[in-house]
Amino acid sequence: MMQSEVEIAKPGQRARKMSYGRRFSTFISLVWSSRLSYLFIAPFLLCFVAFILVPVVLAILLSFTYYNALEPPRWIGWQNYLYLLSQDLIFLKHALPNTFKFALLVGPGGFVASFMLAWLISQLPTYTRTWYALAVYTPSLTAGIAMAVVWLPLLTGDRIGYLNSFLLQIGIIDSPILWVTDRTYLMGSMVAVTLWSSMGVGFLAQLAGILNVNPEQYEAGRLDGIHSRLQEIWYITIPSMKPQLLFSAVMAIVGTFKAGQIGQELSGSFPTPQYAGHVLISHIDDYGGIRFEMGYASAISVFLLLIMYGTNKFSRRLFGDREEHHT
Numbered sequence: 625m626m627q628s629e630v631e632i633a634k635p636g637q638r639a640r641k642m643s644y645g646r647r648f649s650t651f652i653s654l655v656w657s658s659r660l661s662y663l664f665i666a667p668f669l670l671c672f673v674a675f676i677l678v679p680v681v682l683a684i685l686l687s688f689t690y691y692n693a694l695e696p697p698r699w700i701g702w703q704n705y706l707y708l709l710s711q712d713l714i715f716l717k718h719a720l721p722n723t724f725k726f727a728l729l730v731g732p733g734g735f736v737a738s739f740m741l742a743w744l745i746s747q748l749p750t751y752t753r754t755w756y757a758l759a760v761y762t763p764s765l766t767a768g769i770a771m772a773v774v775w776l777p778l779l780t781g782d783r784i785g786y787l788n789s790f791l792l793q794i795g796i797i798d799s800p801i802l803w804v805t806d807r808t809y810l811m812g813s814m815v816a817v818t819l820w821s822s823m824g825v826g827f828l829a830q831l832a833g834i835l836n837v838n839p840e841q842y843e844a845g846r847l848d849g850i851h852s853r854l855q856e857i858w859y860i861t862i863p864s865m866k867p868q869l870l871f872s873a874v875m876a877i878v879g880t881f882k883a884g885q886i887g888q889e890l891s892g893s894f895p896t897p898q899y900a901g902h903v904l905i906s907h908i909d910d911y912g913g914i915r916f917e918m919g920y921a922s923a924i925s926v927f928l929l930l931i932m933y934g935t936n937k938f939s940r941r942l943f944g945d946r947e948e949h950h951t
Contacts, residue, residue, distance in 0.1 A: 680929070687923035693916045704923035715924070718899035719907040722811070723881070723931075726903055729815045731880040731935075734822035735873060741823065742831040743857065757831060764824035771889055775817050779803040779890065804890040807900030813890055814901055818883045826872035826879075833868030837861055870943035877935045881905065881928060904928045 655662065687704055689697035708715055745756045763770060778786045781802035788800040803809050841860050842850075850856055862869070887901025888894045895902050895910065904924060912921030 683922045683925050683929075686919050687926045689919045691917075691919040691922075693918050697919065700919070704920050705927075707920070708923055708927065714899060714902065715907055718902045719904050722899075722901065723903040725811065726814065726818075726883075727877075727880045727935075730818045730822065730883065731876050733815075734819055734880070735826070735876045737819065738823055738827040738872060738876075739830050739869075742827055742834055743861070745831060746834045757828070760823045761828060763821045764827075767821040770821070771817070775890070779813055781805055804892075805897050807896075807898045810887060810891060810896060810900040814886050817886055817890065818880070822876070822879060824875070824879065826875040829868045829871045829875075830865070833865030834861060837864045866943045870939060873939040873943060874936055877932060877939065881932055885909070904931075 686697060688699060688701055690700050690703075691697040741760055745753050745760070748756060780786075781788070781804065782800050783789060783792060785800065785803070787803065788797070791797045792800070801809060803813050837860065841864065842856055845856060845860050850859060882905065885905055887896045887903070887906065891897055891901060894914075895906065904927070908921050908924050908928070911917045911924065
């Protein structure tokens with residue numbers, strides 16, 4: 625009985641091996657038939673692997689180790705994550721709440737402002753539209769220069785600061801306000817500066833999406849009972865440009881979480897006064913660039929990566945196609 629079962633099993637194993645061999649040979653033949661296409665995507669693929677995939681994998685592995693950049697990494701399991709979520713008071717009291725506050729104000733705020741500006745500019749004649757779009761997009765290119773030339777002189781906390789001087793002249797305030805060194809006002813200053821420089825690639829994508837909506841859809845909408853611009857935007861413009869909205873939302877999320885260092889640039893100190901502008905990026909810089917606790921900094925980076933992944937999935941549910949959600 626045992627021998628017959630073995631004899632019956634062997635043909636089945638041979639059949640499975642043959643099917644695997646056929647699948648592999650079919651895969652190789654398909655790859656070889658499209659070798660020119662793979663050659664064209666090879667530069668992007670190599671850059672993706674070298675600068676995104678490998679660093680992410682290494683960060684995940686290092687997050688389970690103690691690594692000070694001098695000694696070899698030592699495996700400690702989940703200790704970094706346990707300390708991060710239970711004992712790191714700066715992370716729990718300042719970095720995490722400040723990150724969510726900053727992200728909720730700048731992310732949706734910048735996204736809505738980009739859409740409103742893009743729609744307003746799309747209503748202008750072609751020649752005028754080009755110059756207005758350039759004027760709105762330029763701050764995202766010159767954010768570093770504008771910090772030294774515009775924002776620091778504007779938000780200086782003495783009577784010479786442009787904003788304090790103006791408010792004192794019109795009688796709104798009686799004494800200068802420390803816009804970037806007082807914890808009460810630092811977060812608001814960070815949000816204002818980031819919103820001003822947030823009209824970047826996402827804004828251009830939304831403008832392109834609005835301009836590419838078929839005008840015949842608006843004519844058909846008027847025949848179906850749409851009588852106002854607001855109804856046109858809600859029922860025609862937004863559904864017709866969901867891919868651009870998704871791209872803009874993803875760019876807004878990435879830009880929001882990357883813009884955390886604006887607090888140190890404004891206040892001129894690290895950490896920011898009473899950790900008022902201390903966000904997750906600042907926490908990563910603290911442990912990775914100052915304390916050289918690379919393992920713990922990697923754990924914070926992985927935590928931030930998970931937050932960004934979750935917000936990106938939420939954006940896809942809002943602006944992605946319904947067919948994507950069922951696949």
